[in-house]
Amino acid sequence: MDDDAGGTVLFVGTIRNQTNGKEVKGLEYEVYRRMAERQIAKLEKEIRKRWPIKSMRLVHREGKLKVGEVSVVVAVSAVHREEAFEAARYAIDRVKESFPIWKREKLRRGRYAWVKGTPIQNYPASDRSISESQTNPREIVRPRTRSLVEA
């Protein structure tokens, strides 16, 4: 935690027990890890351009998860709460539409159904120059709490 941060917004996404009235037993996530790590680095770069945040961490799980389990965590700290809320909201929205992640619902009687997605959104061309030396995506996607990224 940064001493000059006045607030940290923590978003925790969990697995719901139903969708559109259908009972859901759990979710199974599939992740293009190599690309997702790059997207996290790009997302952090973009957010830092738009909001004066102090720190951010993003963790997304993969594999099978049960109802009530945590699937995604976004944490953003900033000097003031406004930018922390806005940046965290922006980050979770991008995770939904810009990350190479897929999920299928486990329904009754052991059936699975893919959740309908949207075509993956590209990042601005100016962000293509990002190199892995500028950021450390491994640290962002794989924090010390291994249980959060290991299914």
Next chain:
Amino acid sequence: MIRVKMIYFAQTREAAGTKGEEFSLAEQSSVRTALSKAFEAHPKLKPLEKAIKVAVNEEITQEDAPLKEGDRVALLPPVVGG
């Protein structure tokens, strides 16, 4: 000839029946050539054609982009994280 690695996820993985495979393509081949070969090898992929985005070496790429030896060509169905 160049060799490229095809990678499939979620619905494209199921349709292809594999997580990935290697294709040998003519020099100067484009993403479109690799896609055509994938559709030919796995006809079940064809209905997903309109929904698929392609990433080459983890960057989303247009179909006319040229490929080179060792490129990773990923067929990405519509995504939904969180």
